[in-house]
Amino acid sequence: MHNIFVYCEIDEGQVADVSLELLTKGRKLANELGCKLEAAVIGHNLKGIEKEIYPYGVDVLHVADDKRLAPYTTLAHAHLVVDLFKKIKPEVALFGATSVGRDLAPRVASKMKCGLTADCTSLVFGDHKDNKSGKEYKNLLYQIRPAFGGNIIATIINPDTRPQMATVREGVMKREISDKAHKGSLKTIKTDEVLTDELFPVRILERHMEKKKINIKASPVIISGGYGVGSKENFELLYELADVLGGEVGASRAAVDAGFADHERQVGQTGVTVRPKLYIACGISGAVQHTAGMSESAKIIAINNDPKAPINELADYSIIGNIEDIIPKMIKFYKQNTK
């Protein structure tokens, strides 16, 4: 039986959130197929990294540790992954849909001549019968993804090529430790034997990375503001509500573009996907690109002064009125009625 594989990305010396989410998913898929979960980490100064990874249920961890492998460059990482795929022949291979994963996965898929599905929102096994040849397939990976600007949802399969490759955005899958005490086996890739100078044509001259500060995905309550909030000052109302409710502040792209909030808070197709217990959309009209990132929230409240705003149709509660009036009332009632 061939295994499930996850490419683990390193972010500021730690395994990236999206990779841990993929490991969680990968573990479940491996259990369903009754196979192993394998992963690879490629970078530098990776000593002890397995301690972070094993609890997610990884059975075999491949590590390539070399000064030349961090920061990420395309050809070297692609070469190592392709090499590994030729050896371990995975059934399924998952990558984060990040600036690294989306640079790397297509290059690998092209070399392997196998199918790659971008930005999947759901991955499940299912059967398939090819209508033309009549050939039947068991346990193909159904790779479900939005396309066409979020207006359609496609189920994509790769019947005949392996691995079945997919990328998934951060925040789409849940992250869960499967067993704190789990231990896998470590396989060291001998980088000196495989890396040649030709794999490093692109040289990094300069890098300015901002520290990761805000992580709204993890918050059970998200108060999101849109262009209708009107100003950066009015956004303070949202922070205040988030503060009392124990939540985080999100934003629509129009609000980010207007400078009301940082890009890290953007929810939607080109921002993060969130699924909190409660999502309060303030002054957000409800464009598909926005709702793509929040429609799975357990409860949705819309505050909008336009009764016809599309967001109202998605909401469990729509409050028709101005945020300037409504939010202070919510804060007041909450403060008075909880300890």
Place this chain on the structure above:
Amino acid sequence: MSFRIIVLAKQVPDTRNVGKDAMKADGTVNRGALEAIFNPEDLHALEQALLIKEERKDAEVIILTMGPPRAANIIREALYRGADKGYLITDRKFAGSDTLATSYVLSLAVKKLAPFHLVIAGRQAIDGDTAQVGPQVAEKLDLPQVTYTEKFTEIKNKEVSIQRRLERGVETVSTPLPALVTVHSSAANCRPRNAKLLMKYKHARTISELQEETKDYTEMLNNKPYLQIDEWGVADIEAGEEQLGLSGSPTKVKKIENVVFAAKESIVLSSEDNDIDRLMKDLIDSHVVG
């Protein structure tokens, strides 16, 4: 030898403006009603090529698109903005291609235009939305790739430096040429059409288009050969048929569902105190908050 830049551009339905008139009665998208446009990030890609052309007198910008006959429109749009020549890669056998098959076709067409210095693509197309074609063309041509380009910071004969826009920062890299780069939407906007070039290329046509217009065009093309947009099919790029279209595509679309904007039961409240109080009480009682 000129400094040859090949821009890859795709014609796409304008999925950003799925307005009410583009919705069918059942709440699904009527794709036929969407306008066919120049993929937005490909305009940013074209602009990068045109900026290099301003800097280097020896630069030549060639636009390449694979698509149905009407995709000739975006070649004209590129000519109006300063591209020197365009090729339409079109053949029924290309229909149904996934990103692997698409990048195979594009890489063969690019090879036919060798020697070149740069291939510039957009980061992502707004219909398929995969951002896979750029890196896959690079792999097929065995070129280094630089994705998410924001600007070129230095152009030399055999090397360029590029500022990349990443999720949480910027990175400046250098790459030897030839190379493939993909351009991010944070790069400079494309310039508008140029009035003189619009006059010059207004009648630029593919031979198929001319034949449809049933005018005698031989004289026109003899006098103004630049008005011909070349068309290449399977034979012209010497493609292996098994690597094209559905048979050359490892991914298959099993099912497509339109996102239906169905109205679900929703409680409408006013901004009156008692409405807000009732809502907050509900939330606290059901432990959604608190």
